[in-house]
Amino acid sequence: MDLREEFYDVVEEVCKIDFAGGKGGVDMGRYLGGLVAGYDLSGEWGLLERAGELGGLLMEKGKGREGTRTGAWLEFTRLGQLIGDKKYCDTVSGEVDVLEEGQERTKLRGLWPVKGTEGDEVFGLGKGAEGVYGNLLKTAALLGRGREGRLERMWKEAMGVAEDWLLFRPMLAEEDRDEIGDRRDVLLVGEARMNGDEVETAPKVQHLGCYAGGMFGLGGKLFGNEEYVRIGEQLTRGCAWAYGAFPTGLMPEVLEAVPCEGDWRDGPCKFDEDKWRKEGSRKLRKPFKSVKDPKYLLRPEAIESLFVMFRITGNKEYQELAWEMFQSVVGATETELAFSAISDVTVHGLLKKLDSMESFWLAETLKYYYLIFSPPDLISLDEWVLSPGAHPFRRDSSGFITRGFDEPPRPKKKKKKKPGVP
Structure with missing residues (x-):
């Protein structure tokens, strides 16, 4: 600028x-x-x-x-x-x-619970967890390949469990398939809930969890795992699809979608009208069950993932999706003086603004919208790491300060007793 x-x-x-x-x-x-x-x-x-x-x-x-x-x-x-x-x-x-x-001690070994008591925990990548998983990966990226040690191991273990229990496919309606074409291969991040020793995947989706697409993609590139890059693409498309599925073109804070049956790895499923009638909401577009929190707070997580996946793949589809989202955001939130959160993304017509503009709108959301349309050498991800707060830190290659990440903690030395002291 x-x-x-x-x-x-x-x-x-x-x-x-x-x-x-x-x-x-x-x-x-x-x-x-x-x-x-x-x-x-x-x-x-x-x-x-x-x-x-x-x-x-x-x-x-x-x-x-x-x-x-x-x-x-x-x-x-x-x-x-x-x-x-x-x-x-x-x-x-x-x-x-x-x-x-x-x-190693949680009921769903590999993930840390975000709420609940033992035997009744809830696990996810959204509220209460987003800083932990993102920090593991990005600190590893900051330290440099070959020097991240246990950070890589801990992140991979967590994502392996997340693959099995947190990801799901929404049961897309036929009109969605026609409308989004090859973008229909989408995933969303839900929650895993413990019921005693039983684990259940719940299709409850938080906007906060939309950073997961970029996180999987970045981890895939950093650790040489193309499958994670592919998962990152599916998750990123999933949140972009959720934006476009509401009349305002914005994704709510928390929603529930009717999931496909079976393993998400099996690919997109056929829309089941009977299942939809039993589980879905007539007030919402297929395949949504409910909107638990309809607000839009100017959050950055979805555009962060679009930016990361564009820089990783060079696929201009992510720029197109970003522009569609940006037009919706500006159209719904702009005021005479600034931009405002809105109370309900599911309504048609006049929107109620909340007279609130969080600091992450300028610090993160607009920064990612700016960067996705900037030359790729501006804050290149080969040379920089963007923190969870979107601060760019230069990746250091000097090898300084690696102990503590790639080695186990050192045992504390016992203090020698002074002569005559019991």
């Missing part, structure tokens, strides 16, 4: 911020990501100095509070690489230790 003058005006103001007065948490992690990415992109030393200050504050605020920094894996790792301080990577490594131990 060549907004250099504006950028340096912002840098000057950022250097005046007193981060010590903040409360910590997710927002502070996002600020850290912005500072680190700003330095990686510009080389402006003042941004790295402020990042070091903020990183130190977050370390202090998070002491003794499990999970406080989990959302800042990439931010801490890249900061440690840039300033040469191992404590940041070791902090992330400690959080990986906890997750690794827990991964």
Whole structure:
């Protein structure tokens, strides 16, 4: 965009911020990501100095509070690489230790539950889980091929279970088949629910889970697994299809769809009118069962996957889908001053706006819409990793800071007793 003058005006103001007065948490992690990415992109030393200050504050605020920094894996790792301080990577490594131990103990071994009690857990890739799986993969990508060690193993184990229990095919109606042509090979991410020792796949879909298409595709490219790239394409098309299936051209926060019978690997199924009449909703387009939360909050997950899959495959279909989605988003959400979340994507005619515009609209959603239509060497995925907050971090090839990710944790040394002390 060549907004250099504006950028340096912002840098000057950022250097005046007193981060010590903040409360910590997710927002502070996002600020850290912005500072680190700003330095990686510009080389402006003042941004790295402020990042070091903020990183130190977050370390202090998070002491003794499990999970406080989990959302800042990439931010801490890249900061440690840039300033040469191992404590940041070791902090992330400690959080990986906890997750690794827990991964082997859950009822659905390989995945971490998002809610519920033992024997009644719910597993998914959406709310409560999106940061974990995305961070595993993207931290591995940041560290570089051959140095990601257990991050790769943990992510692959999780996705293997996700393949078996979380993915499903919606039972597309015949008009959808005609309308979307070769785009009909779609998948969606549902939930797995435990009922004692029994596992059931529930076709409950969250917009938050739409990042999974890009995640599978990126993991497939990073680890040389073409099957995962193919799954990434199917999931990405699935969310794009869900956008177009509602009168506003927007996907709701949470929906349920009538699934195909059998294994999703068997391919698209024939529409079953009797099954639809038993399970579907007459108020919605086939094959939907219900819309649990009809809001659209300007979320970035679907366009993120379209961007990643376009960069991975070069298939212009993803640009076409992105443009269709963008036109729908602007048409439904634009106001005189900004853009607003809307209350219900299922209605025809006048839409109720919620007078709300989350920060991720500018920080993530619009960024991905901009990048998918930009030259592929702008934030090339060969050279950059985009964090879950869409901050671009340069992939480091120096080999600095790898312990803790590709080695098991070291045992603590016992302190030697002083003579005369029992």
